[in-house]
Amino acid sequence: MYLLETQNINKSYADHQALTNISLQIPKQSIFGLLGPNGAGKTTLIRIITSILQADSGTILLNGEKLQRNHTQSIGYLPEERGLYKKMRVGEQLLYLARLKGLDRSLAIDRIKHWLQKLEMLDWRGKNIEDLSKGMQQKIQFIATVLHEPQLVILDEPFSGFDPINVNIIKDEILNLRDKGATVIFSTHIMDSVEKLCDHIALLYKSKKILDGKKKDIKQQYRTNRFEIDHVGPLKGLGGIYKIMESRSLDENRFHSIVQIPEDHNPNQLLKELIIQTEIHKFAEIIPSMNEIFISKVSEQS
Amino acid sequence: MKKILLVVKREYITRVRKRSFIVMTLLTPILFAGLIGGLLWVAMANKVEEKVIAVIDDSGLFKDKFQNTDGIHFIYLEESIETAKSKFSHLGPDGLLYIPKLDIQNPKGIQLFSETNPHFGVINKIESTLEAEIERIKMVQLGVDQQMLQSIETNISLNTLSLTSAGEKASNATATFGTAYVSSLLIYFFLFLYGVQVMKGVMEEKNSKVIEVIISSIKPFQLMMGKIVGIAAVGLTQFLLWVILSFAVINAGLLMFGLDKDHAALISETAGIGNKASEFTQANSEIMELMGTIPITSVLITFIIYFLGGYFLYASLFALVGSAVDSDADSQQFMIPITIPLIISIVALQFVLLDPDGQIAFWMSMIPLTSPVIMLGRVPFGVPFWQLALSISLLIGGFIFTTWVAGRIYRVGILTHGSKVSYRTLTKWFFQNY
Numbered sequence A: 001m002y003l004l005e006t007q008n009i010n011k012s013y014a015d016h017q018a019l020t021n022i023s024l025q026i027p028k029q030s031i032f033g034l035l036g037p038n039g040a041g042k043t044t045l046i047r048i049i050t051s052i053l054q055a056d057s058g059t060i061l062l063n064g065e066k067l068q069r070n071h072t073q074s075i076g077y078l079p080e081e082r083g084l085y086k087k088m089r090v091g092e093q094l095l096y097l098a099r100l101k102g103l104d105r106s107l108a109i110d111r112i113k114h115w116l117q118k119l120e121m122l123d124w125r126g127k128n129i130e131d132l133s134k135g136m137q138q139k140i141q142f143i144a145t146v147l148h149e150p151q152l153v154i155l156d157e158p159f160s161g162f163d164p165i166n167v168n169i170i171k172d173e174i175l176n177l178r179d180k181g182a183t184v185i186f187s188t189h190i191m192d193s194v195e196k197l198c199d200h201i202a203l204l205y206k207s208k209k210i211l212d213g214k215k216k217d218i219k220q221q222y223r224t225n226r227f228e229i230d231h232v233g234p235l236k237g238l239g240g241i242y243k244i245m246e247s248r249s250l251d252e253n254r255f256h257s258i259v260q261i262p263e264d265h266n267p268n269q270l271l272k273e274l275i276i277q278t279e280i281h282k283f284a285e286i287i288p289s290m291n292e293i294f295i296s297k298v299s300e301q302s
Numbered sequence B: 001m002k003k004i005l006l007v008v009k010r011e012y013i014t015r016v017r018k019r020s021f022i023v024m025t026l027l028t029p030i031l032f033a034g035l036i037g038g039l040l041w042v043a044m045a046n047k048v049e050e051k052v053i054a055v056i057d058d059s060g061l062f063k064d065k066f067q068n069t070d071g072i073h074f075i076y077l078e079e080s081i082e083t084a085k086s087k088f089s090h091l092g093p094d095g096l097l098y099i100p101k102l103d104i105q106n107p108k109g110i111q112l113f114s115e116t117n118p119h120f121g122v123i124n125k126i127e128s129t130l131e132a133e134i135e136r137i138k139m140v141q142l143g144v145d146q147q148m149l150q151s152i153e154t155n156i157s158l159n160t161l162s163l164t165s166a167g168e169k170a171s172n173a174t175a176t177f178g179t180a181y182v183s184s185l186l187i188y189f190f191l192f193l194y195g196v197q198v199m200k201g202v203m204e205e206k207n208s209k210v211i212e213v214i215i216s217s218i219k220p221f222q223l224m225m226g227k228i229v230g231i232a233a234v235g236l237t238q239f240l241l242w243v244i245l246s247f248a249v250i251n252a253g254l255l256m257f258g259l260d261k262d263h264a265a266l267i268s269e270t271a272g273i274g275n276k277a278s279e280f281t282q283a284n285s286e287i288m289e290l291m292g293t294i295p296i297t298s299v300l301i302t303f304i305i306y307f308l309g310g311y312f313l314y315a316s317l318f319a320l321v322g323s324a325v326d327s328d329a330d331s332q333q334f335m336i337p338i339t340i341p342l343i344i345s346i347v348a349l350q351f352v353l354l355d356p357d358g359q360i361a362f363w364m365s366m367i368p369l370t371s372p373v374i375m376l377g378r379v380p381f382g383v384p385f386w387q388l389a390l391s392i393s394l395l396i397g398g399f400i401f402t403t404w405v406a407g408r409i410y411r412v413g414i415l416t417h418g419s420k421v422s423y424r425t426l427t428k429w430f431f432q433n434y
Helices: A042-049 A069-074 A090-100 A105-118 A134-146 A164-179 A215-221 A267-277 A290-301 B002-016 B019-047 B081-086 B120-141 B146-152 B173-207 B211-215 B220-256 B261-271 B276-293 B296-324 B328-354 B359-364 B371-381 B385-413 B423-431
Strands: A002-012 A017-027 A031-035 A057-062 A075-078 A152-156 A183-188 A200-205 A208-214 A226-232 A243-251 A254-260 A279-285 B051-057 B072-076 B095-099 B111-114 B161-164 B167-170
Touching: A002 A042, A002 A183, A017 A042, A017 A183, A017 A200, A017 A208, A031 A042, A031 A290, A042 A152, A042 A183, A069 A075, A075 A134, A090 A105, A090 A134, A090 B002, A090 B211, A105 A134, A134 A152, A134 A164, A134 B211, A152 A164, A164 A183, A200 A215, A200 A290, A208 A215, A208 A290, A226 A267, A267 A279, B002 B220, B019 B220, B051 B081, B051 B120, B072 B120, B081 B095, B095 B120, B120 B146, B173 B211, B173 B220, B173 B296, B173 B328, B173 B371, B211 B220, B220 B296, B220 B385, B296 B328, B296 B371, B296 B385, B296 B423, B328 B359, B328 B371, B359 B371, B371 B385, B385 B423
Parallel strands: A031 A183, A031 A200, A075 A152, A152 A183, B051 B072, B051 B095
Antiparallel strands: A002 A017, A002 A057, A200 A208, A226 A254, A226 A279, A243 A254, B095 B111, B161 B167
């Protein structure tokens, strides 16, 4: 069951095409990474999902229903451009934003208290936003995003500008949300930053989707069958099916080598051969990062 | 709808709670009352300055005929005009009136000497006294007896009344003129003040980037309307508080002298001349009477209608500008076309007040961009109902049109940062699908 489906979404601005035939399926209770360089169309797609913009053509289904205005109540959105009313008090601001999402007043107040307590900010409830540090403002904004317990949480460049401590707090909270049943969309151009969190991934490039699917499957598909080995004593050469791509000395007698094995070949065989020759300190498969996959995919296309 | 109300409430509460709002609301009526009081005081100070006129009556016809008044004191001199003239400056009187031996049929050669140009009121008083006395003498000579003369004497003071379908009302040209001028200026001031507040509010949301969170919950148009309505409520609150506080301050001012309107009249009659306090209250009660001649209720009602109508019209244009620009500096070029009709209205107001039923007045009170200021200038003089109805309908049509245009540009503008915006860009945004 998909929580969100986009079907052939097209959107153009006066001077350029922002989205071309974008079809995505976002499974329920998953963390979905919407990746791509700046200007690929990620924010436009998100704005269409949040009803801020309208697509020129195509349909969006939320829980199998065609997306409507009142669906915004089941969506929580943290825009890339963060901002709150500077002269408004923390508590009032959260209450206002929650009520705009249709939350009942007393329920909203309870939840605000709960969240402020959780993120250790209860003492700041009566302060104006402008009196808060940047990091605290971001926490408030995160609370505002999830206060109405949306089914779909969309985070645009979630970690840009957050300090490392907050990044960890927010990461934990995101995983919590997912475990409680929410679906999360991450959008970012710094692909490595969310790679570990995502279950599903879509890559956008110049308004088009160039790759999508389960992260596991994609990684599988882009396996290089290369292994990196740290060892003591030089390699004297391996059997014909193995190719030594690189071998350099780290210090005195320690070496770092990269070995290519044939597809569908068991690395244990390689290991056996290595053990005879050298003392092995590290043996690991080289898994390409999302960034590398992206680059190879883009160069493949052009 | 419920969400628009949330926006309205936020806009209203955050503004009304501001210190600047409270200070402005409380201080303005006090300043205003102070200003009126000051003007009254100055007027009075002018009035009580007494002129002394020395009279040399060689004709012997005007003995004791010159009666002292509030402003003029007459003294009779028993000396020749030459002596009086030679020591005039030492003597002290402000004027020297010389009446030579007169031929009653052709009274000539009466002279008034003074150092400075004599006051109009003084000349008037002297001339009328002389005329009245000579006329009396002539009548006696013609055989009209004294008693008959007294019975002929009539005193007319014209009451000006304005005739409308609602019946006749006492009117006073000065009060009407003043009301028209003040209410026009006030509406001009309000449209500007609150229009700019809308613009600043939109820019604040755009620049603080909070906008994207908000419009992921409600439509941009709802947000814009909520903001405009919320600020309108702030404006109305301020206006009503000003009206109430002004009345309170004026009444408090009267009470400070221990008097109300009726007592004031009574006391000034009994206390006689020279009592400043009673003069003050007399002047005050005159003002109260004048105020009674102004159609206050209809001025208030039309003020509120035109404030709201004009405000919606201009506020949506100001919102448009606020959404299009990134900084105050950029807003200038778009402010100009909005402010020009307002400034033209204020300039044209002087002509309109002189001729409130003329062509300029009529047409400018129909065009929605100028009608709020101009119509308020016409209302105290009385405006036919059909003109009011037409003007208000046009104004409503006008603001529906401007909010529609502004809404289309606003939804694109609020999400656009960093690009230099021109009128061409605005047109493009207007036609853009979103």
